[in-house]
Amino acid sequence: MSASRRSQVPPFEVMDVLARVADLRAEGREVLSLCAGEPGQGAPAAVQEAAARVHQRQDPLGYTPALGTAALRAAVAGHYHRWYGLELDPREVAITTGSSGGFVLAFLAAFDAGDRVALARPGYPAYRNILRSLGCEVVDIDCGPVQRYQPTVPQLEAEHAAAPLAGLVLASPANPTGTMVDRGELTAIAAWCQAHGVRLISDEIYHGVTYPQAGASDPKGVCAREVDPGAVVVSSFSKYWGMTGWRLGWLLLPEDLQAAVDALAGNLALCPPAPAQQAATAAFAPESYARSEEAVREFAATRELLLDRAPELGWGTAAPADGTFYYWADLGDQLERWGDSRRYATALLEATGVALTPGVDFDDQAGHRCVRLSFAAGHDVVAQALERIAAFQS
Numbered sequence: 081m082s083a084s085r086r087s088q089v090p091p092f093e094v095m096d097v098l099a100r101v102a103d104l105r106a107e108g109r110e111v112l113s114l115c116a117g118e119p120g121q122g123a124p125a126a127v128q129e130a131a132a133r134v135h136q137r138q139d140p141l142g143y144t145p146a147l148g149t150a151a152l153r154a155a156v157a158g159h160y161h162r163w164y165g166l167e168l169d170p171r172e173v174a175i176t177t178g179s180s181g182g183f184v185l186a187f188l189a190a191f192d193a194g195d196r197v198a199l200a201r202p203g204y205p206a207y208r209n210i211l212r213s214l215g216c217e218v219v220d221i222d223c224g225p226v227q228r229y230q231p232t233v234p235q236l237e238a239e240h241a242a243a244p245l246a247g248l249v250l251a252s253p254a255n256p257t258g259t260m261v262d263r264g265e266l267t268a269i270a271a272w273c274q275a276h277g278v279r280l281i282s283d284e285i286y287h288g289v290t291y292p293q294a295g296a297s298d299p300k301g302v303c304a305r306e307v308d309p310g311a312v313v314v315s316s317f318s319k320y321w322g323m324t325g326w327r328l329g330w331l332l333l334p335e336d337l338q339a340a341v342d343a344l345a346g347n348l349a350l351c352p353p354a355p356a357q358q359a360a361t362a363a364f365a366p367e368s369y370a371r372s373e374e375a376v377r378e379f380a381a382t383r384e385l386l387l388d389r390a391p392e393l394g395w396g397t398a399a400p401a402d403g404t405f406y407y408w409a410d411l412g413d414q415l416e417r418w419g420d421s422r423r424y425a426t427a428l429l430e431a432t433g434v435a436l437t438p439g440v441d442f443d444d445q446a447g448h449r450c451v452r453l454s455f456a457a458g459h460d461v462v463a464q465a466l467e468r469i470a471a472f473q474s
Contacts, residue, residue: 087191093441097425101435112465114453115435117255117405119322121375123359124368127323130358140396146176146346148330151168155332155364157337162364163287164303172332174341177352179193179285179316179329185347186312186331189340193217195246198239200231202408202443202450204255204283219245222445229257229399229408230265233272248273251283252288252301253403256442256452260290260295260402263302280304280311285329288372290321290403292381301403310334318406319343320372321363324354379405382455382462389466393474396449405456408439410449414473420448432468 097115103110122128134141153170159405160166176182183206191197193215196260199207201220208218219239221231231250239245250269251258261269273280282304292299316329333341343350362368386407390398396410411421418424421438429435440452455462 086103086213086215087265089213090205091251092205092209093422094437095434097429097437100429104429105434109433111429111433111434111435112457112461112468114455114457114465115437117319117454117456118324119319119379119405119456120374120458121322121371121378122325123323123326124321124363124365124371126362126365127321127326127359128369130362131355134355135357139355139358142355143413144351144357145202146349146351147342148173148352149357152361155361160303160305160332160366163300164306166303169334171338174331174335174338174345175352175357176329176331176345177349178318178327179283179314180206181303181327181349182314182316182331183207183281185344186281186314186337187211187214187216188344189337190281190312191246196239196243197247197249198236198245198278199249200229200251200254201445202229202256202439202447203249204251205441216246216352220445223381225397225399228418229254229259230261231269233268236269236272236278240278245276245278247279247281249281249283250285250304253286255286255404256406256408256437256439257399258286258401258404258406258408258445259399260301262305263298266302266304267307270304270311274308277315280308282313284313285316286319286404287315289304289376289379289405291383291401301384303420305332310336312337317360317363320376321368322372322375323360323363327353328356328360378458379455382397382409382459386453386455386462386466389463392470393466394466405454406456407453408442409448409453411451415449418447421451425451428469428472432472432474434465434468 101111101113153173156173157168157170196217198219200223221235223229275446287301313332317323396412398409425436425438437452439447
């Protein structure tokens with residue numbers, strides 16, 4: 081007896097780095113962790129206060145509907161009116177156990193085993209690994225600096241001509257590069273998908289963690305539902321609101337997938353976490369938006385520090401980081417010394433206590449040349465880490 085073939089996916093390397101960080105801290109080492117995409121501010125105060133009230137009531141916290149409470153679905157729909165001017169029926173919203181749970185539900189509902197689904201490379205490894213575990217064929221689209229690390233219509237045309245695509249997973253802002261597609265680009269991609277019967281899955285979990293000074297014409301990001309009513313949108317409370325451990329995300333679903341996702345959700349997880357749902361409605365209070373905007377301003381200041389100091393590192397080509405809190409860069413001359421990004425990151429961590437993520441998870445072709453640095457830890461931590469990196473490389 082052995083594990084199933086579908087389970088044979090690689091682990092997420094950042095989790096291995098985090099495990100080593102924990103070991104070093106347990107040994108008494110000071111570690112500056114720039115590897116995880118985890119905002120340091122935590123949940124807004126209004127959410128934390130709402131959570132305290134939930135437990136003070138000694139609520140039995142029974143199951144909720146499979147797609148979430150009516151109150152939270154309505155609050156999410158209201159958020160889309162506030163940010164994008166969209167009028168959504170709350171029934172189009174499905175609350176999920178994090179965006180990760182949302183991806184599983186969306187992929188199961190939208191694709192059959194054997195379907196070809198396109199992804200940008202570099203990209204978030206869980207897309208690839210979930211799709212492969214479900215029996216889908218992953219089509220990696222090589223997206224480098226020339227494409228600003230985002231897929232283009234000509235690239236989709238070429239892949240579709242080779243064999244029909246069933247889906248495209250698009251992330252804007254993207255992990256690990258932070259790059260975004262603008263309204264014109266998204267409109268063109270969505271129109272192509274509609275014309276060719278390709279389901280667009282839009283990962284928008286970093287919406288709001290964006291930097292208009294980088295040239296974005298739509299400061300929060302463009303929602304795919306603005307340009308494609310058949311698109312599936314995946315989002316989360318984790319990034320903009322800093323609620324990673326609350327494990328709440330959501331889907332925006334077109335009508336043809338709503339019943340399927342409802343049935344799947346009820347069978348796979350029964351419902352998302354009840355106390356987190358009750359508290360999360362407070363994320364849409366004015367004071368919660370204000371706190372999250374303050375956190376984004378702090379990310380922006382740290383981003384500026386990093387971009388100003390980046391030439392001192394002597395690394396190579398880097399993504400522009402229109403959004404997110406990531407810096408994706410080729411290691412340049414450091415490759416001659418260390419051979420690949422995994423050896424570099426391991427040596428850096430052991431010698432200096434600075435944790436970066438090697439790029440091999442995000443790009444199995446060129447990721448050995450690259451690292452992802454997360455500046456979510458804040459200005460002071462990043463400043464100190466940059467000093468240690470420069471000293472290590474000298």
